[in-house]
Amino acid sequence: MSLLELVSVSQSYGDKKIIDQMSFALEAGEIGCLLGSSGCGKTTVLRCIAGFENLLDGEIRLAGRGIASAAANVPAHQREIGMVFQDYALFPHLSVAENIGFGLGSLPRRARAQRVDAMLEVVGLAAYGKAYPHELSGGQQQRVALARALAPQPRLLLLDEPFSNLDVDLRERLSREVRDILKSQGTTAILVTHDQHEAFAMADKVGVMSQGRLLQWAAPYELYHEPQSRYVADFIGQGAFVPGTVTGPRCVTLELGEYCSAVPRQFVIGDAVDVLLRPDDVVHDDASEVKALVLGKVFRGSEFLYTLQLASGRSVLAQVPSHHNHAIGEAIGIRLELDHLIAFRQA
Numbered sequence: 001m002s003l004l005e006l007v008s009v010s011q012s013y014g015d016k017k018i019i020d021q022m023s024f025a026l027e028a029g030e031i032g033c034l035l036g037s038s039g040c041g042k043t044t045v046l047r048c049i050a051g052f053e054n055l056l057d058g059e060i061r062l063a064g065r066g067i068a069s070a071a072a073n074v075p076a077h078q079r080e081i082g083m084v085f086q087d088y089a090l091f092p093h094l095s096v097a098e099n100i101g102f103g104l105g106s107l108p109r110r111a112r113a114q115r116v117d118a119m120l121e122v123v124g125l126a127a128y129g130k131a132y133p134h135e136l137s138g139g140q141q142q143r144v145a146l147a148r149a150l151a152p153q154p155r156l157l158l159l160d161e162p163f164s165n166l167d168v169d170l171r172e173r174l175s176r177e178v179r180d181i182l183k184s185q186g187t188t189a190i191l192v193t194h195d196q197h198e199a200f201a202m203a204d205k206v207g208v209m210s211q212g213r214l215l216q217w218a219a220p221y222e223l224y225h226e227p228q229s230r231y232v233a234d235f236i237g238q239g240a241f242v243p244g245t246v247t248g249p250r251c252v253t254l255e256l257g258e259y260c261s262a263v264p265r266q267f268v269i270g271d272a273v274d275v276l277l278r279p280d281d282v283v284h285d286d287a288s289e290v291k292a293l294v295l296g297k298v299f300r301g302s303e304f305l306y307t308l309q310l311a312s313g314r315s316v317l318a319q320v321p322s323h324h325n326h327a328i329g330e331a332i333g334i335r336l337e338l339d340h341l342i343a344f345r346q347a
């Protein structure tokens with residue numbers, strides 16, 4: 001039995017449908033992530049799970065028990081769900097230890113103090129119990145918020161864009177740290193973000209949302225390598241679509257030549273397809289007869305990300321080791337190295 005199940009959940013504000021028949025399941029101890037552009041309904045899903053919104057249709061189950069449907073709701077405070085918000089929402093007049101102990105009122109004093117100490121240790125702030133929130137950095141404050149949410153040992157933790165107030169470096173580090181903390185505690189959690197690096201760094205399962213619908217719910221690797229729709233293929237990672245024709249059971253012909261790998265089974269010979277080329281599929285090769293013009297380049301330390309123009313005028317991206325330093329306007333040889341093909345029928 002999954003720890004959290006959403007079964008065909010819909011929600012609306014007035015006449016406007018915000019969540020449309022959304023279903024997914026999260027196993028105990030897993031970290032899930034809802035990823036999507038601004039306004040697609042991510043936060044609304046969290047609010048439905050937390051008990052702050054009523055459902056129009058469908059059901060939410062936590063550990064096998066129905067907690068929300070159009071007909072009945074378990075009140076938010078009885079759901080044993082913790083939340084961490086973007087703005088930390090710490091109490092400024094309480095010390096770090098008092099903040100963390102805030103939700104532990106039902107524990108005897110001693111047990112509460114022990115739990116607070118243990119949580120300070122878990123989030124690496126053992127020396128800061130007596131400090132006040134304004135004396136801490138943004139990253140430290142977010143760790144206090146995490147400790148406060150974890151202290152009552154919720155069945156499920158919801159994190160709503162928890163790192164978006166932090167600068168990029170800290171975001172990356174903290175997202176790894178938070179994942180380690182959640183895993184060490186065996187906490188089941190759902191994170192909401194519009195940052196796919198964060199989603200990939202943190203989550204076991206990622207759900208891509210668009211306009212209130214869940215388009216795909218899968219492990220990050222699968223989302224990247226086996227996107228089920230053009231939208232997901234486009235949204236996840238970088239790349240460009242290039243038109244081609246299926247020429248054999250495993251082959252497709254593009255303007256860059258014929259490439260044979262596993263053509264998805266739904267296609268037959270003669271089908272017109274758009275093939276997704278990721279930057280790492282396009283390999284720089286001086287010996288190749290296929291040439292492309294360097295339109296732009298971004299230095300990334302160990303590599304360049306080149307924007308290349310093909311003979312047709314179409315652009316593709318290529319990830320090239322940075323000792324190949326070509327000038328804009330130069331023609332360079334390229335070939336494709338496709339492990340597997342991501343292709344969609346041409347519209």
Ligand SMILES: Nc1ncnc2c1ncn2[C@@H]1O[C@H](COP(=O)(O)OP(=O)(O)OP(=O)(O)O)[C@@H](O)[C@H]1O
Pocket residue numbers: 013018036037038039040041042043044045194
């Ligand atoms: N209280 C409300 N009343 C009416 N409409 C609302 C309300 N809250 C949110 N919405 C609308 O619901 C839609 C989804 O909002 P939601 O906050 O869930 O999106 P989101 O994906 O979390 O966006 P962001 O990444 O910008 O936070 C938006 O169009 C928003 O305008």
